[in-house]
Amino acid sequence: MTHDANKRGPSAVLIGFMGAGKSTVGRVLADRLGVDFVDTDSVIVQTTGRSIPDIFTTEGPQRFREIERDVVLDVLGSHRGVVALGGGAVMTPAVEAALAGQRVVYLRIDADAGFARVADSDRPLIAGEDPAGRYRELLAQRDETYTRAGAFVVDAAAGDPGEVADAILADLARALVGERVAST
Ligand SMILES: Nc1ncnc2c1ncn2[C@@H]1O[C@H](COP(=O)(O)OP(=O)(O)OP(=O)(O)O)[C@@H](O)[C@H]1O
Numbered sequence: 001m002t003h004d005a006n007k008r009g010p011s012a013v014l015i016g017f018m019g020a021g022k023s024t025v026g027r028v029l030a031d032r033l034g035v036d037f038v039d040t041d042s043v044i045v046q047t048t049g050r051s052i053p054d055i056f057t058t059e060g061p062q063r064f065r066e067i068e069r070d071v072v073l074d075v076l077g078s079h080r081g082v083v084a085l086g087g088g089a090v091m092t093p094a095v096e097a098a099l100a101g102q103r104v105v106y107l108r109i110d111a112d113a114g115f116a117r118v119a120d121s122d123r124p125l126i127a128g129e130d131p132a133g134r135y136r137e138l139l140a141q142r143d144e145t146y147t148r149a150g151a152f153v154v155d156a157a158a159g160d161p162g163e164v165a166d167a168i169l170a171d172l173a174r175a176l177v178g179e180r181v182a183s184t
C-alpha cells in the first residue's frame with residue numbers, strides 16, 4: 001500500500017509483529033520528529049484500567065480485538081504524531097482499511113530475533129506450550145497482511161532502536177523528496 005501525501009493522519013504508524021520494536025522505536029522516532037507518541041496498547045490499558053493479558057484471559061481474544069479496533073480508529077482519526085499499533089491490530093479488517101493511504105511503516109523482524117526479544121515477557125498469544133513455535137506460526141500467518149498494509153518496510157533488526165528510527169526517517173525523507181519532485 002502506498003501512502004497518500006495529501007491525506008491527513010499521523011506522522012507515521014508503526015506496524016509489525018510482537019518484539020519488532022514498535023513501542024520502543026516509535027518513541028525514539030517521535031522524539032526525533034519532535035511530535036507526540038501514542039502506543040495503542042497503552043491506550044487500551046489506560047482506558048480499561050486493565051492489563052492486556054487480563055483482558056485476553058477474562059474477556060477473550062475477540063473482545064480484545066473489538067476494544068483494540070475502537071481505540072486504534074480513534075487514535076488514527078485524532079493523533080498527528082507517531083503511532084505504534086499492537087502487533088495484531090492490522091489483522092482486524094476495519095483497522096487495515098483505516099490504514100490505507102497513511103504513512104504506515106512495517107517493522108519486519110524474523111522469528112528467531114523477534115522471539116528472543118519477547119520470550120521472557122507477558123504476551124498472551126505466546127503464553128502456554130511451545131511459545132517459540134507459536135510465535136513462528138503467527139508471524140508466518142501475518143506477514144502477508146503486514147506487507148500489504150505497509151507503505152514502507154524497515155528491517156527491525158538493523159541496529160539499536162535509534163538506528164532503526166534513523167532508517168525510518170531516511171525512508172520518510174526519501175518519500176517526501178519524491179512527493180516534491182512529483183508535484184513540480
Ligand atoms: N532495535 C532493537 N534492538 C534491540 N532490542 C530491541 C530493538 N527494538 C526493540 N527492542 C527490544 O525488544 C523488546 C520488544 O520491543 P517492543 O515492546 O518495542 O516491541 P513491540 O513491537 O512494541 O511488541 P508488541 O507488539 O508486543 O507491542 C523490548 O525489550 C525492546 O527493548
Ligand SMILES: O=C(O)C1=C[C@@H](O)[C@@H](O)[C@H](O)C1
Pocket residue numbers: 017018041052085086087088089123124125
Ligand atoms: O500480536 C498480537 O496479537 C498482540 C501484540 C501486542 O502488541 C498486544 O496488543 C497483544 O499482546 C496482542
Ligand SMILES: [Mg+2]
Pocket residue numbers: 022023024039041084085086087
Ligand atoms: Mg508494543
